[in-house]
Amino acid sequence: MKSPAPAPRRRPFPLRALGFVLFVFYFLRALVVANLQLARCILFEKRKDLAPGFLTYPVEQLSKLEIFVLSHCITLTPGTTTVEVSRDFTRLTLHALDARDAEATLRGIRDELEAPILRWTR
Secondary structure (H helix, E strand, C coil), X not given: CCCCCCCCCCCCHHHHHHHXXXXXXXXXXXXXXXXXXXXXXXXXXXXHHCCCEEEEEECCCCCHHXXXXXXXXXXXXXXXXXXXXXXXXXXXXXXXXXXXXXXXXXXXXXXXXXXXXXXXXX
């Protein structure tokens, strides 16, 4: 019988506390940027040029707490909403106001929201 894999080592508390402060900073920055992008979209984009759509974001490597925080951060930033968390907690279904560049949207979530959450929680 195979023994369970050892739990990943967590970073020391001071580094995780600093990670939380950085997470708050990154989230607030993402919130401001998303608001500005939404305002630009509403004021200057033609309605027919928008391409709203559903996206799938993989989260199989995240804990339930990390999925919870990430899904709420996505919903709080204008222009994207978490619609569903899969039953097996491996993916999020998102709705984006403008999904013309789905890869850029998903990359932004990964870099601007998920990465700071992981600095705080791991």
